[in-house]
Amino acid sequence: MKILVLNASPKGKNSTTVHTALYLQALHPEHTFTVVPVGQQIKRYEKDFAPLRAQLEEAELVLFCYPVYTFIAPYQLHRLIELIKADGVDLSGKFASQITTSKHFYDVTAHRYVEENCFDLGMKVVRGLSADMDDLLTEEGRREARNFFDQLMFSCAHGLFVTPPAPAPRREKEIYQPVLPDVAKTKDKDVVIVTNCAPEDQNLHNMIADFQAALPFESRVVNLRDFPFAGGCLGCFGCAVTGKCVYQDGFDQFLRNTIQTADAFVYAFTIADHYTHSSFKCFDDRQFCNGHRTVTHGTPIAYLISGDYRYESNLRMIVEGRSEVGGNYLCGVATDEGDTAADIQALADSLVFALKKKLSRPANFYGVGGMKIFRDLIYVMQGLMKADHRFYKAHGIYDFPQKQKKRILQMKLVGALVAIPSVQKKMKGQMNQYIIGPYQKVVEQAGEKRKASGQ
Ligand SMILES: Cc1cc2nc3c(=O)[nH]c(=O)nc-3n(C[C@H](O)[C@H](O)[C@H](O)COP(=O)(O)O)c2cc1C
Structure with missing residues (x-):
């Protein structure tokens, strides 16, 4: 079979994940493996997609290889999916699968995200391999990788594919006009609205305007498309010791001085490719300069989302999981699917209530499970992740059961x-x-x- 391995790790040939694909290539000379470092070369494909289009057309099986980054895939893969869809290359009927490495922290949402996009492209999706970062170094891990490949070939031959979720029914998109009255504002609280609103995102633009009108506090809008990102996170771990990013574009200071200082965060985006435009993912990944520290614990969060949110169960899990793990009170999500104005008014009221009452709620499985993975990871990596280790000690996150x-x-x-x-x-x-x-x-x-x- 002609297998195209899309290595979407920003580390290119130094990626851990791609080594599982290389291991399988070494074992299976009967198949043709073409490995492309798409993550590292994303800027090149933005300029000229033609070479990759030819390789995609040639492939029978497209194997996405990437590290899990902040609940989903690295920015570079989000961008690649945009480029594939914009190009319109026909991938329908081709097989698709994936290999990830991670610490299993929200690997499920990452896999679902890639699957959903492959369904959009009309591909036949086979369940992927979610390996731990170190699995290839153990005999059990290698056996599981070999099993994965055998199952993959078996599934392709026997038509064993992942069941696609029900798509959102087509609906006439109405332009939402702002209707909420502009209430008097105080400077008591600082609310920051972080968005990637583009000029064509009319609904989102108007939803933000209405939210700001309904809020009795002055609010600031930070548009991520205006920030001069030098690029997506490189996964270099340069920030692990110092907390400083290797890029010189000033993002870490911007994050700490302009966004994290707020009393409440409102995230506003339009759904695209089962998340939102990749500019938001660039912002998500670059926050790795905070390591695994829940530095905004206790700050309430609200979302303004334009699109078919109720049909995006994976995105809903990401939204909930992120606030759970961060220890942020999720005030709610207002969308433009129903009574938009009522939704926005209720969200603004809910945010005011949360700020006034300093609301919190106990973490559910998403939060407790996620933090246990981080706790164990940082405890083992304390020698390298010094800032995280200090934070975890200071905040009592090392709650190992054996200490009770x-x-x-x-x-x-x-x-x-x-x-x-x-x-x-x-x-x-x-x-x-x-x-x-x-x-x-x-x-x-x-x-x-x-x-x-x-x-
Ligand atoms: C920016 C960033 C975000 C990450 N997010 C996650 C995550 O959400 N879940 C997880 O389990 N691991 C996460 N990791 C760890 C990577 O998935 C892991 O180190 C992976 O094995 C790296 O693979 P690679 O060498 O192929 O890039 C993250 C690492 C980085 C640098």
Whole structure:
């Protein structure tokens, strides 16, 4: 089979991920592998897409190889997908699959993003391989890579493809006109609206205008398309020790002094290619200069999204997952799918309420699971990721279960007691009663407190 490996890591031939493809190439001389460093050469393809078009046309199987970057793919792959779609090269009927390496932090959303775009292109999608960064260095990892390739060939031969999600029904896009009255503003809070709004994003532009009108605080708009990014994150880890990016375009100072200082963040974008225009992904990836530190923990977040958000389940997971992991209270998402004005008004009210009440909520699976991956990663990498390690120590993020010595001892004692037959007999059916005791006390005390306060 003619396999085109799109190596979308910005590290080119020094990519970890592409080595899994090279390993498979070494084992399978019966197939033709063409490996292209698309991530490193993205600027070249922006100027001239023709060489890649020819390679895409030639391929029978397109294998996307990339590192997971901030819940999705690197900016460079987002840009490539834009270029492929803009060129209009016909990939329908071709096989598509993917290999990623990562620490498994939101590898699921990355894979879903690539799958969704391959479906858009009419490709036959085979489930990809999500490997840990170090997997190729272990025998088990290599076996899994070999298995992946065998399954891939089997799936192509037997038509075992990923089921595409139901697409959004076609709808006539109405131009949303701002209607909300401009309320009086105070300078009590600083709200920053980060957007990649382009001149053609009329709805988004008007949604931002309405949101600003409805908000009783003055707000600032930062348009990412105006920032002179020198390029996407290079994955060089130069920032791991110093927190400073190797690029000289001033993004890290801009991020820290213009955006992160705000009391609330509003992200505003139009959906494109199941995320948004790649300019936003460039912004996401370049925030790696903050490492894995949840530096804006507690700052509320709101979203203004133009597009068929309700049909983008993967994007919804990304939006929720990001605020969960960051410890940011998600006030809500206003879209232009229904009653846009009511949505925007409710979002503005919700943001004011969150700021006033300093709202927070317990992290759910997305947040707890994500932070556990980071905790274990930074603990092991503490020698290199010094700033992250200091932050995790200072903020009590190293909550390893084995440190709960008292609780473990308590449980051992309970375990030993309930193992005694006479105790077992006495406690029969009463276990839950013992457990619920302290909870009942909380409820009783709340009632007593309320009565005492005369409410
Ligand atoms: C900007 C940036 C963002 C990253 N985001 C994630 C992530 O969301 N999830 C994850 O598990 N790993 C993440 N990583 C780690 C990379 O996925 C991992 O190091 C990968 O193996 C690098 O592959 P490569 O050498 O092919 O570029 C990130 C790394 C960088 C530099």
